[in-house]
Amino acid sequence: MLRFIMNRLLVVIAVALTLSVVAFFLLNIAIDPAQAIAGEEANFLEIEQVRERYGFDRPIAVRYLEWFSGLLQGDFGTSYYWNKPVYQLILERIPETLTLALMSLSVTVLVAIPLGCAAALKPNTMIDRFALGIAVSAQAIPNFWLGLMLIILLAVIYPIFPVSGDKTLYHFILPSLVLGTSSVPPVMRLMRTGLLEVMNADYIRTARSKGYFGWKLLIRHSLRNALLPVVSVLAVQLGHKFGGSVITESVFAINGLGRLALESILGADIPTVQILVFIFAFTFLALNLFADILNVYLDPRLRK
Amino acid sequence: MNIINKLTAKKDLRDMTPSEVMLRKARTHKGFKFGLGLLLVIAFLGFIAPLFISVSPFEQDLSMRLLPPAWVDGGTWQHWLGTDGNGRDYLIRILYGARISMTIGLGAACVGMLIGVTLGIIAGFFGGWVDQVVNYILTCQLALPGLLLAMTIVFLVGPSILVVIVVIGALHWTLFLVVARAATKRIRSLDYVTAAQAIGASKFQIMTRDVLPNLKNQIIVIFTLEVGVAILSEASLSFLGVGIQPPTPSWGLLIAEGKDALFYQPWLIILPGIALFLLVLSINMMGDGIRDITDPESNIE
Numbered sequence: 001m002l003r004f005i006m007n008r009l010l011v012v013i014a015v016a017l018t019l020s021v022v023a024f025f026l027l028n029i030a031i032d033p034a035q036a037i038a039g040e041e042a043n044f045l046e047i048e049q050v051r052e053r054y055g056f057d058r059p060i061a062v063r064y065l066e067w068f069s070g071l072l073q074g075d076f077g078t079s080y081y082w083n084k085p086v087y088q089l090i091l092e093r094i095p096e097t098l099t100l101a102l103m104s105l106s107v108t109v110l111v112a113i114p115l116g117c118a119a120a121l122k123p124n125t126m127i128d129r130f131a132l133g134i135a136v137s138a139q140a141i142p143n144f145w146l147g148l149m150l151i152i153l154l155a156v157i158y159p160i161f162p163v164s165g166d167k168t169l170y171h172f173i174l175p176s177l178v179l180g181t182s183s184v185p186p187v188m189r190l191m192r193t194g195l196l197e198v199m200n201a202d203y204i205r206t207a208r209s210k211g212y213f214g215w216k217l218l219i220r221h222s223l224r225n226a227l228l229p230v231v232s233v234l235a236v237q238l239g240h241k242f243g244g245s246v247i248t249e250s251v252f253a254i255n256g257l258g259r260l261a262l263e264s265i266l267g268a269d270i271p272t273v274q275i276l277v278f279i280f281a282f283t284f285l286a287l288n289l290f291a292d293i294l295n296v297y298l299d300p301r302l303r304k
Numbered sequence: 305m306n307i308i309n310k311l312t313a314k315k316d317l318r319d320m321t322p323s324e325v326m327l328r329k330a331r332t333h334k335g336f337k338f339g340l341g342l343l344l345v346i347a348f349l350g351f352i353a354p355l356f357i358s359v360s361p362f363e364q365d366l367s368m369r370l371l372p373p374a375w376v377d378g379g380t381w382q383h384w385l386g387t388d389g390n391g392r393d394y395l396i397r398i399l400y401g402a403r404i405s406m407t408i409g410l411g412a413a414c415v416g417m418l419i420g421v422t423l424g425i426i427a428g429f430f431g432g433w434v435d436q437v438v439n440y441i442l443t444c445q446l447a448l449p450g451l452l453l454a455m456t457i458v459f460l461v462g463p464s465i466l467v468v469i470v471v472i473g474a475l476h477w478t479l480f481l482v483v484a485r486a487a488t489k490r491i492r493s494l495d496y497v498t499a500a501q502a503i504g505a506s507k508f509q510i511m512t513r514d515v516l517p518n519l520k521n522q523i524i525v526i527f528t529l530e531v532g533v534a535i536l537s538e539a540s541l542s543f544l545g546v547g548i549q550p551p552t553p554s555w556g557l558l559i560a561e562g563k564d565a566l567f568y569q570p571w572l573i574i575l576p577g578i579a580l581f582l583l584v585l586s587i588n589m590m591g592d593g594i595r596d597i598t599d600p601e602s603n604i605e
Contacts, residue, residue: 015443022444027456136592140585142536144543145559145577152570243449247540262544265456273456280449288447 001296001303008292012285016278020071023277024064027270032056036268037080071278081269089260089272090279096166097256100179100248101241103172107180108187108237113230115184116191117218120226123196131192135185143244147178147251164253175252179244183237190233194226201225228299235291239284322600329597336593342586346579350402361400361553365391370569385575389561394572397553398579404554405535405583408469412534413527415473420480421523425511427481428488435485442481450475451540459546468547472537479526487519521598528591532584539580555580 034051035042042050051057070077076086119131154174155163165171198204199222207221245258253259257276264272296302320328330336371386372378373394385395427438454471461467491497492515500510541547542556550557555576562572 011443015440015447018440018444019447022448026453027460136585136588137581140532140581140588142539142543142556142559142577142580142584144540144556145573145580148559148563148566148573149577152566152573156567156570243452246451246455247544250544261452262455265452265459265546268460273452277449277452277456280452281447284447284449 077271081267103176104179108183112187120195232291239287339589409531409535411469412472416477420477424484428485
């Protein structure tokens with residue numbers, strides 16, 4: 001177990017390192033940082049001055065090492081666009097994104113798991129078709145459009161929810177519905193196929209023959225095993241929610257990391273963007289690792 | 305009598321060639337037929353219909369701004385779906401949007417297929433450390449926040465249709481890789497690959513002539529689904545302002561432009577969204593259908 005975790009941890013560190021290189025080089029080659037700071041109208045001389053002042057005239061590898069050693073010491077750099085330390089910008093915005101991610105994950109769980117169970121318990125019936133229809137539609141619906149539709153319907157025509165903003169938890173309900181919907185199809189399908197498989201297993205037949213049926217059978221015997229893969233997929237989906245927050249946060253004007261990312265990109269603010277890319281990637285990796293460990297912990301068959 | 309009919313029907317099936325079986329499955333698969341039909345209608349509306357309409361999607365008429373669709377009060381049959389904030393005919397803009405979406409979807413899926421299938425075949429064929437290197441690249445790609453990176457690169461490089469295609473394609477190849485690798489691993493231990501090796505075929509020949517053609521069915525399924533994903537990505541990028549730029553009528557961009565009129569002219573958002581939904585829905589249903597049809601295990605029914 002310990003060795004498994006150590007191995008996985010090494011991979012995570014290696015990937016994180018690679019991604020930090022990719023993010024840094026990609027962003028610093030695709031755009032001239034000196035040009036970005038000096039602005040569109042700056043002439044050659046001004047750009048050169050900026051280049052010298054910020055040290056952009058040194059080789060990119062040197063700048064990367066400087067940036068990365070700073071990162072390790074907790075120095076995330078300074079944003080050109082906001083004129084603030086990047087870590088401060090990010091700290092301010094984490095609560096909104098975290099709230100959104102967790103609330104939308106709850107939406108996914110509350111919709112996908114019961115629906116997947118119902119579909120698996122009564123395959124090829126109306127319920128099953130309905131669940132499949134939901135999954136197919138949710139996959140084809142553009143996220144931002146769903147958000148705007150909900151605003152039109154539930155905030156403008158029937159003013160039940162606020163149009164946008166992030167002041168109270170109430171403001172987060174519509175955005176969570178939107179972001180949660182995007183994870184419903186994969187989770188629901190996995191729940192359905194997993195449960196169908198388990199229901200055909202020998203030990204379920206044994207439990208049936210002992211007189212268990214209905215909800216008791218589902219909760220005490222089949223659901224436990226069928227949930228194992230779902231749990232790890234949920235952890236992965238939570239990672240997607242951080243990265244996917246860009247669209248939802250800009251539709252609903254939530255001041256989270258996603259909106260910060262969009263604003264930084266539009267402001268060509270490389271220091272903030274590269275940290276955000278790194279943070280999103282690292283969160284995803286960490287959640288994946290967590291999912292793997294959780295799986296081994298929950299399923300004794302995987303322990304050796 | 306009924307039973308005899310069933311028996312003869314089954315016998316027919318046994319005499320059929322694989323392609324005849326597939327064709328028959330395709331004819332009886334409701335989802336596939338619906339998806340293909342809807343897709344053909346949208347393709348016709350996007351590529352053929354505009355040839356017969358003389359209105360330009362860029363022509364502005366400021367005296368006719370923000371007209372609602374014809375069937376709503378205040379609409380005219382001169383502009384069936386109304387006009388946008390600059391007085392441009394909305395129907396023709398939405399029709400042109402279908403072209404943009406389909407072009408980008410197909411293009412990006414091709415780019416992704418090229419990267420993913422190549423890496424997948426190489427990893428599956430050679431195995432060993434090559435496979436591990438490819439697996440490492442895959443892990444890195446999966447961890448990258450795709451949308452965020454796409455936004456950044458498109459914005460920094462300068463948005464154009466070609467850039468959007470390449471960037472979206474370069475970020476959506478993981479499924480191709482996983483599927484191609486698994487299938488290649490299975491195929492490379494089959495007898496005909498050994499036979500090809502025995503008569504002296506080079507590795508490259510085996511990969512392109514023996515392995516690749518046998519991946520066709522699985523790749524087509526992934527390709528179809530990735531076209532849908534790419535179309536939604538393009539719409540998201542354009543919606544956020546870092547994809548297709550005005551005045552080109554991309555559906556994502558139309559929705560972004562309509563957002564300002566959210567409170568009083570919601571159809572500016574509703575209409576392109578429905579178009580987008582129907583296009584992706586048709587493609588996904590077709591992809592699911594092809595998966596069922598090409599799967600030799602699936603039942604005909």
